[in-house]
Amino acid sequence: MSAEETTPSGVDLSDPKLTNEQILTEGLRRDDIEIVHYEPQFPVPGTKAERRLERVVAFLFLLAGLAALGFVAVYIWGPWNPDEYPLGASDYNYYTPALGALLGLALTGVGLGVLTYGKKLLPHEIAIQQRHDGPSSDEDRTIAVGTLGFIGNELGIQRRPLIKGALAVTGAGLGAAALAVPLGMLIKDPHKKNEHGLDPYTSTGFNPKYNDGNLVRLVREDYTPIRPEDVSIGGQITAFPGIPHGTSNQFADSPVLVIHLREDDAAELRGHLADYSANALASADDPNSGGMWENIVVYSKICTHAGCPASLYEQQTNKLLCPCHQSQFLITENARPVFGPATRRLPMLPVTVDEEGFLVAKRDFAVSVGPGYWERPNQ
DSSP states (O other), X not given: OOTTOOOOSSOOTTOTTOOHHXXXXXXXXXXXXXXXXXXXXOSSTTOHHHHHHHHHHHHXXXXXXXXXXXXXXXXXXXXXXXXXXXXXXXGGGGHHHHHHHHHHHHHHHHHHHHHHHHHHTSOEEEEEEOOXXXXXXXXXXXXXXXXXXXXXXXXXXXXXXXXXXXXXHHHHHHHHHHHHHHHHHHHSOTTOOOTTSOOTTTOOTTSGGGGTTSOEEEEOTTOOBOOXXXXXXXXXXXXXXXXXXXXXXXXXXXXXXXXXXXXXHHHHHHHHGGGSTTTSOSOTTOTTSSSOBTTEEEEESBXXXXXXXXXXXXXXXXXXXXXXXXXXXXXXXXXXXXXXSOOSOOOBOOEEEOTTSOEEESSSOSSOOSSOOTTOOOO
């Protein structure tokens, strides 16, 4: 369509014989729009240059579609196992990068394809319109529909079957990629029990089942066990479950902070233990019958906001700070969040000492550690 092509005023928009171009021209006239420049990229359709660009665009769309389908294939059949987190080189190391690379390639192909199509194949047009206020009339809506139809004709998809087929592959691939993740959640059970019959989302390395039914000791990174007197008053140390691989990524959710409270602070916390039944004293006459052992308290080190290590302990204020997003937890009130984005307290690990005087976990955490999720047990 050129700037000189016009339609007489008073066009009946209800006439079914009107073409999209005629409706568009009438809409331009009514809206006081002036087309000051209109230049087709290829005045003569079907030239070698046009077909060469069509092949480039089709290749980009086809690449996007195949990459999206590759994303789906890797997501469903890739080397992924939720029960294993091996260190070193293995197929598992390439699972997440492969997903990211394929989806990135798919989106890049779509973006470059759309840009190339718009810059190299669509006509160049400059239009000027005066701004109008008020709602659109029914005729204006008819004109809008006709305009969209005209734009569809100008795109030229119908006469470019190669690009049309490539777009179909792209749409199928990206559509499958969009559905793969939610459907994959329904197909694969993330709470599949491991070889110990435990849900990896709700159990840690302190569960006695990982230690042949025996209570699990708290150990340092070099697996040396910890006594209460090893932690200075007002101090804290990081501890791990004393089981095989307990300090490795296989039990990445199990690190804890062992804190030795001052007498007054320990008494304050002991007064709040009853706020949570899992931490409360089993016997009012035994101060060690709850989650604490004397003045020792142990909390999960995994922040309940985004899973960062909450390990900056302010001795004077009894607050535990997570350095990632500045969440703060009040130690003397069951690690209740008092600042920042975290909304759940840090779980307390109930501890006692064994016959050799080393700290051991009475049982696993009563609640799942780390950030919340939909299926998290409400305990």
